[in-house]
Amino acid sequence: xxxxxxxxxxxxxxxxxxxxxxxxxxxxxxxxxxxxxxxxxxxxxxxxxxxxxxxxxxxxxxxxxxxxxxxxxxxxxxxxxxxxxxxxxxxxxxxxxxxxxxxxxxxxxxxxxxxxxxxxxxxxxxxxxxxxxxxxxxxxxxxxxxxxxxxxxxxxxxxxxxxxxxxxxxxxxxxxxxxxxxxxxxxxxxxxxxxxxxxxxxxxxxxxxxxxxxxxxxxxxxxxxxxxxxxxxxxxxxxxxxxxxxxxxxxxxxxxxxxxxxxxxxxxxxxxxxxxxxxxxxxxxxxxxxxxxxxxxxxxxxxxxxxxxxxxxxxxxxxxxxxxxxxxxxxxxxxxxxxxxxxxxxxxxxxxxxxxxxxxxxxxxxxxxxxxxxxxxxxxxxxxxxxxxxxxxxxxxxxxxxxxxxxxxxxxxxxxxxxxxxxxxxxxxxxxxxxxxxxxxxxxxxxxxxxxxxxxxxxxxxxxxxxxxxxxxxxxxxxxxxxxxxxxxxxxxxxxxxxxxxxxxxxxxxxxxxxxxxxxxxxxxxxxxxxxxxxxxxxxxxxxxxxxxxxxxxxxxxxxxxxxx
RNA sequence: GUCCUUGUAGUUCAAUGGAUAGAACAGGAGACUUCUAAGCUCUUGAUGUAGGUUCGAUUCCUACCGGGGACACCA
Numbered sequence: 182x183x184x185x186x187x188x189x190x191x192x193x194x195x196x197x198x199x200x201x202x203x204x205x206x207x208x209x210x211x212x213x214x215x216x217x218x219x220x221x222x223x224x225x226x227x228x229x230x231x232x233x234x235x236x237x238x239x240x241x242x243x244x245x246x247x248x249x250x251x252x253x254x255x256x257x258x259x260x261x262x263x264x265x266x267x268x269x270x271x272x273x274x275x276x277x278x279x280x281x282x283x284x285x286x287x288x289x290x291x292x293x294x295x296x297x298x299x300x301x302x303x304x305x306x307x308x309x310x311x312x313x314x315x316x317x318x319x320x321x322x323x324x325x326x327x328x329x330x331x332x333x334x335x336x337x338x339x340x341x342x343x344x345x346x347x348x349x350x351x352x353x354x355x356x357x358x359x360x361x362x363x364x365x366x367x368x369x370x371x372x373x374x375x376x377x378x379x380x381x382x383x384x385x386x387x388x389x390x391x392x393x394x395x396x397x398x399x400x401x402x403x404x405x406x407x408x409x410x411x412x413x414x415x416x417x418x419x420x421x422x423x424x425x426x427x428x429x430x431x432x433x434x435x436x437x438x439x440x441x442x443x444x445x446x447x448x449x450x451x452x453x454x455x456x457x458x459x460x461x462x463x464x465x466x467x468x469x470x471x472x473x474x475x476x477x478x479x480x481x482x483x484x485x486x487x488x489x490x491x492x493x494x495x496x497x498x499x500x501x502x503x504x505x506x507x508x509x510x511x512x513x514x515x516x517x518x519x520x521x522x523x524x525x526x527x528x529x530x531x532x533x534x535x536x537x538x539x540x541x542x543x544x545x546x547x548x549x550x551x552x553x554x555x556x557x558x559x560x561x562x563x564x565x566x567x568x569x570x571x572x573x574x575x576x577x578x579x580x581x582x583x584x585x586x587x588x589x590x591x592x593x594x595x596x597x598x599x600x601x602x603x604x605x606x607x608x609x610x611x612x613x614x615x616x617x618x619x620x621x622x623x624x625x626x627x628x629x630x631x632x633x634x635x636x637x638x639x640x641x642x643x644x645x646x647x648x649x650x651x652x653x654x655x656x657x658x659x660x661x662x663x664x665x666x667x668x669x670x671x672x673x674x675x676x677x678x679x680x681x682x683x684x685x686x687x688x689x690x691x692x693x694x695x696x697x698x699x700x701x702x703x704x705x706x707x708x709x710x711x712x713x714x715x716x717x718x719x720x721x722x723x724x725x726x727x728x729x730x731x732x733x734x735x736x737x738x739x740x741x742x743x744x745x746x
Numbered sequence: 747g748u749c750c751u752u753g754u755a756g757u758u759c760a761a762u763g764g765a766u767a768g769a770a771c772a773g774g775a776g777a778c779u780u781c782u783a784a785g786c787u788c789u790u791g792a793u794g795u796a797g798g799u800u801c802g803a804u805u806c807c808u809a810c811c812g813g814g815g816a817c818a819c820c821a
Binding site: 467638642675 | 748749750751752757758759760761762763764765768769770771778780781782784785786787800801802813814816818820821
């Protein structure tokens with residue numbers, strides 16, 4: 182519909198003024214009272230035409246009215262010269278029918294139809310605990326992966342685990358010392374603790390440096406040794422744990438690229454492009470950006486020992502990503518601390534293969550900060566993902582305890598995860614999130630559970646409903662719910678264009694509020710009467726359209742809908 | 747010091763340069779013999795400071811102030 186209106190206006194501009202190529206907006210007005218679509222075109226052209234915006238609007242509206250399709254009811258002028266379009270009732274019923282036909286595909290777009298998109302997110306540092314920061318990355322990455330799938334593209338989702346590093350060598354040192362060479366991990370905490378302890382010991386005790394470096398060498402060279410054996414076992418264990426925890430959060434990965442693999446390839450590529458792209462400086466291989474680029478730092482790609490740094494590893498990663506398949510888009514998700522790093526890497530990569538930088542999209546999110554002492558008193562330190570989930574699940578169970586409608590067997594984890602993901606995805610990615618469990622993880626008001634609850638309640642009506650139909654009842658007054666419903670595909674498209682899940686969140690809140698408000702004032706089915714009122718089938722259809730839209734939207738956020746709540 | 751980023755009610759978040767800056771939580775009030783009250787209705791309250799660009803600025807530009815981050819051999 183947006184496209185139709187746009188074309189209509191473009192034609193009118195040409196007819197009235199002979200104007201072409203005017204940039205104007207067609208959008209959903211903030212106020213529903215202002216109609217279903219609005220355009221600022223009159224305000225835009227008023228200046229070049231040296232006429233009053235209202236006068237331009239009047240001329241345009243006269244022409245628009247002549248060519249008006251049946252789906253548009255009225256075209257009016259308002260405020261400083263906006264042109265507002267109100268749609269006919271038939272358009273809403275057509276949309277409802279579309280929703281029932283398209284089902285799970287309702288709202289999906291074809292922006293990247295037939296393209297190949299690779300999404301990388303949730304890249305863990307093996308041996309380091311999966312904490313709340315990873316949850317944030319996972320929530321955003323998972324949602325972007327799902328948005329990509331709704332863009333018509335072939336999507337592959339991968340993760341880039343950091344496996345071998347000096348830090349891991351420190352952890353192995355501790356494990357060998359404490360448990361000997363026949364160590365077999367039985368829980369994830371032991372590994373995380375070893376990492377922390379190793380880092381501390383390395384800083385305090387210089388006498389272990391030589392041994393730790395030897396361990397690191399053996400890992401890099403894959404030398405048969407006790408450390409290599411332990412490392413291999415622990416790496417498998419960590420990956421299994423990573424898969425377990427991300428599966429609980431709703432993610433699945435199509436594959437992994439390990440940092441150790443990327444490092445070797447990256448080093449080779451960097452050496453091949455020295456000195457054409459990279460230069461030698463003080464024994465290291467560095468990249469010096471163009472002088473005009475003040476926003477990019479010089480960075481070391483291969484250190485003076487001849488080992489690839491993080492930068493070279495990312496060059497290797499880029500090469501591997503683009504080697505696997507012809508990619509149209511490569512999206513990777515990290516926190517914004519790494520923005521400067523990737524600016525250097527992509528700038529350097531452009532000189533090696535322009536596609537690597539041109540087709541890469543870096544989605545960066547803010548970091549979680551914690552409000553006061555509350556978080557630590559509740560969970561202790563930086564919360565691990567698993568601990569946070571347990572705490573939330575316990576709270577959900579407490580909340581649900583006295584609710585007659587909730588099934589005792591109902592999955593409280595789905596509600597806990599919804600609360601968590603909502604608090605992350607509601608905000609525009611890129612900004613830091615001030616994480617206050619008391620308010621951020623609410624089950625009431627604007628929250629994940631609110632969205633779930635609205636859907637569950639509507640579903641329970643549908644379970645009782647019999648006849649339904651999208652035929653418009655006589656004298657039906659179009660509701661806010663219908664007016665909001667029709668915009669879902671545009672919202673999804675916007676979220677895809679910006680790779681911003683928060684547009685979906687904002688929209689679903691608005692939609693759920695409209696439904697709840699309508700629900701509070703309307704009887705949808707009347708069980709006391711033998712035959713429901715004449716409008717009932719349509720109301721049920723509307724409810725059905727609502728739940729379908731909510732389900733599709735929540736899917737894009739990685740949030741599932743329970744049976745009962 | 748250089749560069750990047752951010753600043754909106756008491757709090758957590760919205761607002762492609764547009765119409766009266768929206769929600770939610772917290773605070774105050776209320777309705778219901780009704781399909782799930784995690785709900786609904788009403789209410790108090792905000793654009794860091796100073797300039798500039800224009801028909802119009804939370805949005806763009808400049809300076810300042812306050813957060814966050816990066817600045818060569820960690821990831």
